[in-house]
Amino acid sequence: MLCLRLRLRCRALSQLLSSSPSASPISHLLGYHSRLLSAAAPVVSPNPSFAVEEYLVSTCGLARAQAFKASVKLSHLKSPSNPDAVLAFLAGLGLSGADVAALVARNPQVLCAGVERTLAPNVAALTGLGLSRSDIARLVSVAGNHFCCRSIVANIQYCLCLLGSYENLLSAIKRNFYILSSDLERVIKPNVAVLREFGLGPCDIAKLCASQPWLLTCNVERIRAMAVSVQGLGVPRGSGMFRHALDAVAFVSKEKIAAKVEHLKKTFRWSDAEVGIAVCKAPQVLHRSKESLQRRSEFLISDLGLEPAYIARRSVMLLYSLEGRLRPRSYVVKFLKANGLLDPDRDLYTAVTLSEKVFMEKFICPHKEAAPHLAEDYAAACRGELMANFRFT
Numbered sequence: 001m002l003c004l005r006l007r008l009r010c011r012a013l014s015q016l017l018s019s020s021p022s023a024s025p026i027s028h029l030l031g032y033h034s035r036l037l038s039a040a041a042p043v044v045s046p047n048p049s050f051a052v053e054e055y056l057v058s059t060c061g062l063a064r065a066q067a068f069k070a071s072v073k074l075s076h077l078k079s080p081s082n083p084d085a086v087l088a089f090l091a092g093l094g095l096s097g098a099d100v101a102a103l104v105a106r107n108p109q110v111l112c113a114g115v116e117r118t119l120a121p122n123v124a125a126l127t128g129l130g131l132s133r134s135d136i137a138r139l140v141s142v143a144g145n146h147f148c149c150r151s152i153v154a155n156i157q158y159c160l161c162l163l164g165s166y167e168n169l170l171s172a173i174k175r176n177f178y179i180l181s182s183d184l185e186r187v188i189k190p191n192v193a194v195l196r197e198f199g200l201g202p203c204d205i206a207k208l209c210a211s212q213p214w215l216l217t218c219n220v221e222r223i224r225a226m227a228v229s230v231q232g233l234g235v236p237r238g239s240g241m242f243r244h245a246l247d248a249v250a251f252v253s254k255e256k257i258a259a260k261v262e263h264l265k266k267t268f269r270w271s272d273a274e275v276g277i278a279v280c281k282a283p284q285v286l287h288r289s290k291e292s293l294q295r296r297s298e299f300l301i302s303d304l305g306l307e308p309a310y311i312a313r314r315s316v317m318l319l320y321s322l323e324g325r326l327r328p329r330s331y332v333v334k335f336l337k338a339n340g341l342l343d344p345d346r347d348l349y350t351a352v353t354l355s356e357k358v359f360m361e362k363f364i365c366p367h368k369e370a371a372p373h374l375a376e377d378y379a380a381a382c383r384g385e386l387m388a389n390f391r392f393t
Helices: 002-018 025-040 052-058 064-074 081-093 097-106 108-112 115-128 133-148 152-163 166-175 184-197 202-211 220-232 242-249 254-268 272-281 283-287 290-303 308-313 315-319 322-338 348-353 356-367 374-382
Strands: none
Touching: 052 064, 064 097, 064 108, 081 097, 081 108, 081 115, 081 133, 097 108, 097 133, 108 133, 115 133, 115 152, 133 152, 133 166, 152 166, 152 184, 152 202, 166 202, 184 202, 184 220, 202 242, 220 242, 242 283, 254 272, 254 283, 254 290, 254 308, 272 283, 272 308, 272 315, 283 315, 290 308, 290 315, 290 322, 308 315, 315 348, 322 348, 322 356, 322 374, 356 374
């Protein structure tokens, strides 16, 4: 369904670009800006004694410390003329005084942007892509100086199609501003092509790039190396878990991945093949801390007596909370089997992976009469207040 929405959005954006109205939105926006600026600020002649730091405090709303730091990057300004024009333009977009102050504090050079040359044309073109003034105002607040890049419109059009929604795009830009300024044809598209080469479809690419936006702008060979390392872990390209595994190892060095694999082998007594099986089933185990994995190993192998091969084939168990799910549910299963209320061959894994609601329906509620304290004891175990001492009567 997401893939279909991506294709429909891309088609709609292309139609918007090809069917722009005869009246130029740029001209309209520039006219609006000119009227706003003439009303908001008088014409200012170059002033050799223009005090940038004071301007940042009195006009832009920066704190004195912020203004001092920002003024270093604006020392070439000799007049408030261009900054006034930028401030008027930002106000016209709907940015509040607090928004403008935060933007200028992070990106002082935005006050040097050309309104007619850059800002207004970019806003007009983004409006043509279907973005609202509110959307654009939020983008400006996040993008800062990168909003002035000539590549911004083409990059946003492409990445909006790729990521599937404006919210996904904005979230990605917050974490990687270079999405707006990187070369679309030489960097972003080739990176996406490599992901496709390793079997990822549009939906997987959208989810992966939303989670790891640096994949869109890093060196293409680095992406290829990451994908190859995933295959080296035993996850075949094109498999359903390849995207999750690539997410898990993205921007992690080969040395750290190798160290994590060795720790898994030692902690769970796994062979290389069993590590591959475990990672294929639950790539996120590579994110777990050594302490977390050690505690789960002690419980599953030492306390419950589970075989390492069994855990490798069901490594999803390692992603669940030890105190909030693994321990309490294992105690319930153990209690029910010990008292003849559950088939001795019933698999613990089934009980662990069920949602809380379904677990209650299948393992707690049917035994209200035979074990009236079971629900109470299970709840206490989930809180860590009671361990394996469940009451039968």
